[in-house]
Amino acid sequence: MKVLLDTNVVLTGALNPYGPARQLEKIVSQTDFLVSQRVLDECDWNIDGKAPNQIIAQAAKTLFRRYLSDLNATVVADITTSRSDCHDPDDQIILDTAVTNGCKAVCTYNTRDFPFDGLNCVIPFQLLKQQESPQVHNYVQYPLLRERGTLLFMGQLHHRSSMGTILRSCDSTQIFTDKDGYIRASGPNVQQVNVKVPLIGSETLVLVIRYKPGFFEAARWRIVSGAWSKQILTTGKCNLSSKTTPALFFEKDHRFSATV
Numbered sequence: 001m002k003v004l005l006d007t008n009v010v011l012t013g014a015l016n017p018y019g020p021a022r023q024l025e026k027i028v029s030q031t032d033f034l035v036s037q038r039v040l041d042e043c044d045w046n047i048d049g050k051a052p053n054q055i056i057a058q059a060a061k062t063l064f065r066r067y068l069s070d071l072n073a074t075v076v077a078d079i080t081t082s083r084s085d086c087h088d089p090d091d092q093i094i095l096d097t098a099v100t101n102g103c104k105a106v107c108t109y110n111t112r113d114f115p116f117d118g119l120n121c122v123i124p125f126q127l128l129k130q131q132e133s134p135q136v137h138n139y140v141q142y143p144l145l146r147e148r149g150t151l152l153f154m155g156q157l158h159h160r161s162s163m164g165t166i167l168r169s170c171d172s173t174q175i176f177t178d179k180d181g182y183i184r185a186s187g188p189n190v191q192q193v194n195v196k197v198p199l200i201g202s203e204t205l206v207l208v209i210r211y212k213p214g215f216f217e218a219a220r221w222r223i224v225s226g227a228w229s230k231q232i233l234t235t236g237k238c239n240l241s242s243k244t245t246p247a248l249f250f251e252k253d254h255r256f257s258a259t260v
Contacts, residue, residue, distance in 0.1 A: 001131075002032045004098040005073065006108035007042040009124055010035065013071075014064035018245065020124040024107075025070050027131040033073040036097045038090070040075065076101050085115060095119065145244040148212035153205075160201040166209065169241040175209065175216070183209075183218040183234040193236040213239050 013021030024033070043064050051057035078093050079100040086092040091113045098106050098119060105120040107127055114121040122130070145151070151167065160181025167175040173187030181198035191214075199207070199220070206221040218234040 001030065001105070002034060002101065002103040003105045003107050003127065004034045004036065004076075004094065004101070004103045005039065005068075005071075006094060006106060006110065007039045007046070008109045009107050010039060010043055010064055010068065011046060012109070013124070014067035015060065020128055022067075023128055024124055027128065028070075028072055030131055031127075033068075033071045034076050034098075034101055034103060035068055035073045036076055036078050036094065038078045038093055038097075086113060088113060145240075145246065146242050147240060147244075149210075149240075149244065151209040151246060153207040153209075156204045157199060157201050160199045162201070163199070165247040167211075167240065167244055168247050170243040171241045173238060173240055174247075175211075175218070185216060185234075185236050185238050187238070189239040189241075191237040193234065193238075195234050197231060197233050199233065207233075211238070211240055 009021050009024075012019055013024060016022060024031075044061060047057050047060045047064075051060060076097060079097040080093055081096045081100075083092065083096060086095055091110075094106060094108075095114050103119065105122050105127065106114055107122055107124055108114065109123055111121040111123065145167070157163065161177055161179045163177040165174055165176045166183070169187070169189075171188060173185070173189050175183065175185050177183050177199060181200070182195045183199070184195060185193050193216075197220075199205075207218065208221060209216075209218045211217070214237050216234075216236040216238050217232065220231045220233055221228055222231070223229070
């Protein structure tokens with residue numbers, strides 16, 4: 001299947017290593033990716049306008065061209081016709097180029113910009129679902145957390161310790177549940193941990209983990225007497241890095257098991 005890539009997908013895939021656009025390389029064997037010269041020019045223009053200096057701009061340009069190389073993307077000429085399906089003339093050129101080159105889809109994050117019945121407009125997440133075999137990461141988008149964030153879990157644990165590792169940073173700092181169900185933090189940037197109450201297995205709960213530089217809190221929320229009640233499980237002082245990822249669903253052979 002031929003797919004034309006829009007500018008926003010190329011830049012996102014190149015600059016965000018954890019997003020669905022980067023995962024498109026998994027379907028290279030069954031997908032012929034195309035990119036128009038206009039998209040290449042728009043990528044350069046966006047980078048030049050937003051990069052703080054020329055060194056970073058050049059690095060970003062190298063990354064997006066490497067990304068296209070990983071996808072075996074073919075550069076095609078821009079096509080202009082007399083059609084007027086799109087409100088924006090620039091989008092119309094993308095559409096005309098895709099149709100003329102026999103593409104079955106345009107992969108874009110702005111699907112509403114291409115109101116054309118003869119062409120499928122999909123975001124990278126949808127394209128992965130269509131082309132790849134069913135896997136959990138095709139149905140749950142991989143979130144990239146940073147130095148501060150909130151992780152919300154709603155479900156029922158089979159056992160108080162079944163969550164295992166919850167959050168992991170690139171500097172080896174991690175938030176995890178031990179064998180007794182206590183949520184703990186470990187790593188080089190953990191200064192203090194106050195463990196109060198463990199998780200309870202076979203209980204439907206809402207678990208909220210909030211963190212920012214110098215602060216960490218894990219709390220359980222339950223409905224008591226018709227109102228939400230908060231119970232602090234663990235607090236502490238720690239710093240998670242700019243590359244923090246949730247480990248619950250996305251690690252092979254993870255021992256986490258729950259009904260969500």
